[in-house]
Amino acid sequence: MNKLFGLALLSLLFLMACGQKQSAESRKAVADTMRFPQEKHLKNVRMLTNGGENAEAYFSFAEDQLIFQSTHGQYKCDQIFTMKLDGSDKKLVSTGKGRTTCSYFLPGDKKIIYASTHGADANCPAPPDFSKGYVWKVYNDFDLYVANADGSDPRPFLPAPGYDAEATVSPKGDKIVFTSTRNGDLDIYTCNIDGSDLKQLTHELGYDGGPFFSWDGEKIIYRSYHPKTEDEVARYKQLLSEELIEPNAFQIMIMDADGSNKKQITHNAFANFAPFFHPDNKRVIFCSNMGSTDKRRPDFNLWMINVDGTGLEQITFFNQFDGFPMFTHDGKKLVFASNRFNAKPRETNIFIADWVE
Numbered sequence: 046m047n048k049l050f051g052l053a054l055l056s057l058l059f060l061m062a063c064g065q066k067q068s069a070e071s072r073k074a075v076a077d078t079m080r081f082p083q084e085k086h087l088k089n090v091r092m093l094t095n096g097g098e099n100a101e102a103y104f105s106f107a108e109d110q111l112i113f114q115s116t117h118g119q120y121k122c123d124q125i126f127t128m129k130l131d132g133s134d135k136k137l138v139s140t141g142k143g144r145t146t147c148s149y150f151l152p153g154d155k156k157i158i159y160a161s162t163h164g165a166d167a168n169c170p171a172p173p174d175f176s177k178g179y180v181w182k183v184y185n186d187f188d189l190y191v192a193n194a195d196g197s198d199p200r201p202f203l204p205a206p207g208y209d210a211e212a213t214v215s216p217k218g219d220k221i222v223f224t225s226t227r228n229g230d231l232d233i234y235t236c237n238i239d240g241s242d243l244k245q246l247t248h249e250l251g252y253d254g255g256p257f258f259s260w261d262g263e264k265i266i267y268r269s270y271h272p273k274t275e276d277e278v279a280r281y282k283q284l285l286s287e288e289l290i291e292p293n294a295f296q297i298m299i300m301d302a303d304g305s306n307k308k309q310i311t312h313n314a315f316a317n318f319a320p321f322f323h324p325d326n327k328r329v330i331f332c333s334n335m336g337s338t339d340k341r342r343p344d345f346n347l348w349m350i351n352v353d354g355t356g357l358e359q360i361t362f363f364n365q366f367d368g369f370p371m372f373t374h375d376g377k378k379l380v381f382a383s384n385r386f387n388a389k390p391r392e393t394n395i396f397i398a399d400w401v402e
Contacts, residue, residue, distance in 0.1 A: 083362040088399040093132035122169035138196035142167040152218030160210035162186040217262035224254035246304030310354040332368035
């Protein structure tokens with residue numbers, strides 16, 4: 046009897062173990078249904094938001110939180126939120142007024158920096174006029190704000206007339222880089238964390254923006270458009286006077302942290318933007334509609350390229366939008382925004398995945 050009971054118990058334990066293994070494999074399979082077959086560098090893709098327009102999610106220095114912009118529910122235009130890496134504990138950390146963009150944690154994760162129009166008007170500003178083509182709005186009312194991590198006590202940071210936004214922070218914790226029209230054109234500036242030692246790094250006519258530091262703080266990667274012909278210059282200046290830019294032919298550029306040694310690393314006729322360094326500081330991941338044939342609704346995917354412009358490789362394979370990638374410092378996680386598997390058309394959500402070399 047004891048022997049039969051023992052055999053039965055062993056059988057039960059074996060079945061339980063198999064069930065647990067199967068359950069784990071099932072959970073993994075469910076997660077990987079958000080990964081497309083060609084995406085060999087991604088594993089365990091998970092959706093962290095579900096509904097609305099969510100984008101530009103960036104890790105805290107401790108890498109236990111994300112800060113991102115979102116339009117959903119009662120919010121009619123983008124506000125800044127934080128959440129944990131599993132998508133829980135979402136919190137509003139901007140004022141809930143105006144339009145916000147481009148948020149980032151400051152060293153120590155006790156404070157945040159973001160751009161907002163709420164200082165000029167509590168209402169959402171007018172959207173861009175797409176009768177002028179596919180254009181982005183660069184609102185002159187955008188100013189930088191530094192606030193406590195819970196959103197309290199937002200204070201203007203380096204206020205100046207014109208557009209100030211797109212601020213990110215060096216992983217070394219010593220510098221902030223951002224985009225501004227304080228000189229009349231869209232250029233990149235750096236300063237110390239406290240706002241001192243402000244320096245303009247780009248000077249050529251055209252848009253230079255979306256900057257990120259390398260992990261060692263020695264380089265800056267950014268997107269750029271410099272009009273060449275007389276017609277291109279005239280159109281660029283006219284659009285900028287209307288607080289607009291045309292993101293049709295952005296190229297990825299790299300420079301030293303002091304603005305020297307500028308080099309273009311993409312050379313194509315497409316829109317390349319949102320570049321971010323791989324932790325080896327030798328490669329850059331970015332978003333591009335490279336190869337897209339539908340001009341009315343181009344597909345954007347993530348691509349990777351070496352800092353010398355060689356080794357171009359497609360990372361995601363989706364027929365709508367994947368963008369705004371960021372790695373963890375160990376290169377094991379990648380966060381990005383995507384239209385994939387959205388509940389409603391045009392929704393964009395935040396995803397996190399394991400990175401596979």
